[in-house]
Amino acid sequence: MFIWNEADRAQQKATLERPAVTISDELEKVVAKIIAEVELNGDEALLEYARKFDKRAQPRLLVSAEEIQASEGVISAELKQAIDQAYSNIRAFHALQVPVEKRLETQPGVMCELKYQAIEAVGLYVPGGSAPLPSSVLMQGVCAQLAGAQTIVLCTPVNGEQGIDPAILYAAKKCGITTIVESGGAGAIAAMALGTQSVPKVDKVFGPGNAFVTMAKQLLSQSLPGFAIDMPAGPSEVLVIADERTNPAYVAADLLSQAEHGPDSQVLLLSNSKQLIKEVQGELDRQLLHLSRADIAKQALENSTLILVEDIEQAFAVSAEYGPEHLILQLGEPEPYLPLVKNAGSVFVGDYTPESAGDYASGTNHVLPTYGYSRCYSSLNLLDFYRTYTQQTISKGGLQLLSKAILPLAEAEGLDAHANAVKIRLENNA
Amino acid sequence: MFIWNEADRAQQKATLERPAVTISDELEKVVAKIIAEVELNGDEALLEYARKFDKRAQPRLLVSAEEIQASEGVISAELKQAIDQAYSNIRAFHALQVPVEKRLETQPGVMCELKYQAIEAVGLYVPGGSAPLPSSVLMQGVCAQLAGAQTIVLCTPVNGEQGIDPAILYAAKKCGITTIVESGGAGAIAAMALGTQSVPKVDKVFGPGNAFVTMAKQLLSQSLPGFAIDMPAGPSEVLVIADERTNPAYVAADLLSQAEHGPDSQVLLLSNSKQLIKEVQGELDRQLLHLSRADIAKQALENSTLILVEDIEQAFAVSAEYGPEHLILQLGEPEPYLPLVKNAGSVFVGDYTPESAGDYASGTNHVLPTYGYSRCYSSLNLLDFYRTYTQQTISKGGLQLLSKAILPLAEAEGLDAHANAVKIRLENNA
Numbered sequence: 001m002f003i004w005n006e007a008d009r010a011q012q013k014a015t016l017e018r019p020a021v022t023i024s025d026e027l028e029k030v031v032a033k034i035i036a037e038v039e040l041n042g043d044e045a046l047l048e049y050a051r052k053f054d055k056r057a058q059p060r061l062l063v064s065a066e067e068i069q070a071s072e073g074v075i076s077a078e079l080k081q082a083i084d085q086a087y088s089n090i091r092a093f094h095a096l097q098v099p100v101e102k103r104l105e106t107q108p109g110v111m112c113e114l115k116y117q118a119i120e121a122v123g124l125y126v127p128g129g130s131a132p133l134p135s136s137v138l139m140q141g142v143c144a145q146l147a148g149a150q151t152i153v154l155c156t157p158v159n160g161e162q163g164i165d166p167a168i169l170y171a172a173k174k175c176g177i178t179t180i181v182e183s184g185g186a187g188a189i190a191a192m193a194l195g196t197q198s199v200p201k202v203d204k205v206f207g208p209g210n211a212f213v214t215m216a217k218q219l220l221s222q223s224l225p226g227f228a229i230d231m232p233a234g235p236s237e238v239l240v241i242a243d244e245r246t247n248p249a250y251v252a253a254d255l256l257s258q259a260e261h262g263p264d265s266q267v268l269l270l271s272n273s274k275q276l277i278k279e280v281q282g283e284l285d286r287q288l289l290h291l292s293r294a295d296i297a298k299q300a301l302e303n304s305t306l307i308l309v310e311d312i313e314q315a316f317a318v319s320a321e322y323g324p325e326h327l328i329l330q331l332g333e334p335e336p337y338l339p340l341v342k343n344a345g346s347v348f349v350g351d352y353t354p355e356s357a358g359d360y361a362s363g364t365n366h367v368l369p370t371y372g373y374s375r376c377y378s379s380l381n382l383l384d385f386y387r388t389y390t391q392q393t394i395s396k397g398g399l400q401l402l403s404k405a406i407l408p409l410a411e412a413e414g415l416d417a418h419a420n421a422v423k424i425r426l427e428n429n430a
Numbered sequence: 431m432f433i434w435n436e437a438d439r440a441q442q443k444a445t446l447e448r449p450a451v452t453i454s455d456e457l458e459k460v461v462a463k464i465i466a467e468v469e470l471n472g473d474e475a476l477l478e479y480a481r482k483f484d485k486r487a488q489p490r491l492l493v494s495a496e497e498i499q500a501s502e503g504v505i506s507a508e509l510k511q512a513i514d515q516a517y518s519n520i521r522a523f524h525a526l527q528v529p530v531e532k533r534l535e536t537q538p539g540v541m542c543e544l545k546y547q548a549i550e551a552v553g554l555y556v557p558g559g560s561a562p563l564p565s566s567v568l569m570q571g572v573c574a575q576l577a578g579a580q581t582i583v584l585c586t587p588v589n590g591e592q593g594i595d596p597a598i599l600y601a602a603k604k605c606g607i608t609t610i611v612e613s614g615g616a617g618a619i620a621a622m623a624l625g626t627q628s629v630p631k632v633d634k635v636f637g638p639g640n641a642f643v644t645m646a647k648q649l650l651s652q653s654l655p656g657f658a659i660d661m662p663a664g665p666s667e668v669l670v671i672a673d674e675r676t677n678p679a680y681v682a683a684d685l686l687s688q689a690e691h692g693p694d695s696q697v698l699l700l701s702n703s704k705q706l707i708k709e710v711q712g713e714l715d716r717q718l719l720h721l722s723r724a725d726i727a728k729q730a731l732e733n734s735t736l737i738l739v740e741d742i743e744q745a746f747a748v749s750a751e752y753g754p755e756h757l758i759l760q761l762g763e764p765e766p767y768l769p770l771v772k773n774a775g776s777v778f779v780g781d782y783t784p785e786s787a788g789d790y791a792s793g794t795n796h797v798l799p800t801y802g803y804s805r806c807y808s809s810l811n812l813l814d815f816y817r818t819y820t821q822q823t824i825s826k827g828g829l830q831l832l833s834k835a836i837l838p839l840a841e842a843e844g845l846d847a848h849a850n851a852v853k854i855r856l857e858n859n860a
Binding site (some may be wrong): 018028030076078079081082083084085088089092093096097102104106108110112114117119120130131132133134135139167204218221225226227232234247249250253256257259260261287290292293294303323328341342343344345346347348349350351352353354355356357358359360361362363364365369371372373374375376377378379381383386387388389390391392393394395396398399402404405406407408409410411412413414415416417418419420421422424425428 | 441448459506508510511512513515516518519522527532535536537540542544547549552559562563564565577583597623633648652655656657658662664677679680682683684686687689690691716717720722723727753768771772773774775776777778779780781783784785786787788789790791792793794795799801802803804805806807808809811813816817819820821822823824825826828829832834835836837838839840841842843844845846847848849850851852854855856
């Protein structure tokens, strides 16, 4: 237990410090080579990686329409219903976010408009690993579908000969995705950014991934004009603020559900109750025994800290300093404290709002800024699949009026031709 | 004149290719050293750069409140009125963009909310150079003011002993900016990102700049967790689509107003009229004679291309492929073509809407994606000064219903602890 008010400022800062993510030059070189190979050899490079990294004897790239269609009959009724329900909630919440164009005549004859264009081609990445991640398909795919992207490409790795999990295919089908590529890692990111014979080139790539995927997204977004990525990546994290009346079993369960994500997950508890912190410690030990991913969770808990604060206000100040991806508020009366929320990716309010609700099905997006980026980055939202641009239409009289602002500013900035573009129009119509 | 339909695909692509921006390792090293020095020596490093790069014998960093206040009396009445008018239009158009929070009960007992938080501390960069750029202050400063950023820092370089131009100070005053720093280049960007004794640390830096500034923004946004920048930078560009009834003098004036920005500016004209293109060529030569920045404009025109297209529809297709920062439509009847606009930063419609209107005063923002980034990046808008986050509040009954979606998905993804965080709450209340 770390007692906030007994530590000096340096100790406080150190406690909130995230484990450094080391970016090795070696990793950068490997990924740069993969990008170059995909640029040069296209599909053939992807097939080669599938043979080499995914141990596939006869790899292919595109999933057939029949397989996507058939996925519905392969998964269990419970899982189908779960995906349907999650899809419906996520869709409803994101449909609220469809942007509305605006127009305003700022001066007589000067019409300004704010307009939106769906990003034309988007790439969604869904990591592989020990289990399929249909929720990751839904979180990205619903947005692409609602925005109306003309091209949606989904890449996900396949292990051995088993093919893509039908839960992934069914989630993709719900989102109207027809281009599904059996390819993962840096190669898949490069294929979407650059285009290959089978993989359409996209304008923006979304989704989480391992160090290779993250490095590929970073390198390509820096070097390829006109290509963007969703947000910087980092290990997942949760911060729970709990008071003395909280059930310690719930708190421990929430901390563990974050800890099981990976050994680099970060888990923080802030409480004004020494008693609660002690009970949570006991609960962590007890609940760990029953988890299939206990080893991973245990490693993550080593990076975690249970912090005793003076009062709940201080807890919110510490949370704002840390900037957690997930912020869980288990407080007797959370409402009065909500205005204190700052720098959080997604907030979970009350005893019956575990993080897993938002991870899967409440309707909010689970792609969130982490690693301190919640100070300046948004949670994934529908606008990430649009671009905003402006339009202006000025009448002869409008330009006449506006010239009183344009001409002195152009003169002050020493830009003759800017002034001339106005003058030539007004003189011609004097 | 480049005749689009007589060229093969490779020639077409080459014509739309932007001049490569070479990023030298040397530049990266120099900027990395500046960042390290600012981190180590803070204010003293900035003062040293002011002596060295800006030739200032007795540099200082912060402008006094009295000087900011006094700026109003120093500039001419015409310039003051121009700044006031531009400010008022830009403010009105951006005030339209204040985000509205949304809430939806996605299922009974599952309340989801979309919330907004102004980015707490923002840094605005205004380049120096041959003339002051008050318009750059307004475009960034109005947004910071409207969003309600708690800390707004403005950095701009000063040459010799002359101090910051009063037009800059007056524009800053209008935007409520009180922290103005006499510092430019990579050092200023590093100071805002890292904080020094005099310069508050900010979460996000906005604004254009030279190669050093751009490199500093790029390096810091990659390496400093929790720090963001506005958008990738590139040379400025305009694409004009004009038909046979357009006044060639207006087209030439618009091309030149872009060309005078810098020798690397890009200027394109697409027309279905050979006659118009010839007349524009004549007008360019004629108007160039009268420009104070004719040398710069002439160099930029060397990168420019006048393209003859089959029809106006083809012009829009070529424009979408290029993705111009500024798109000017000088067409007899532009309205029917507006739905064809794609991948443009800002659009200028009709004979009386020169680019300089948007550069200064119509109300739209002049910070725009360029270098092909208009495929995937937005024009600077008010939301760039906010972050979006979500909040959910679930009742006991809501979680019960939602568990039918959460539990099968957690099981499919092999995440026990995610399921457990739900089960433990339901069992406890069975």
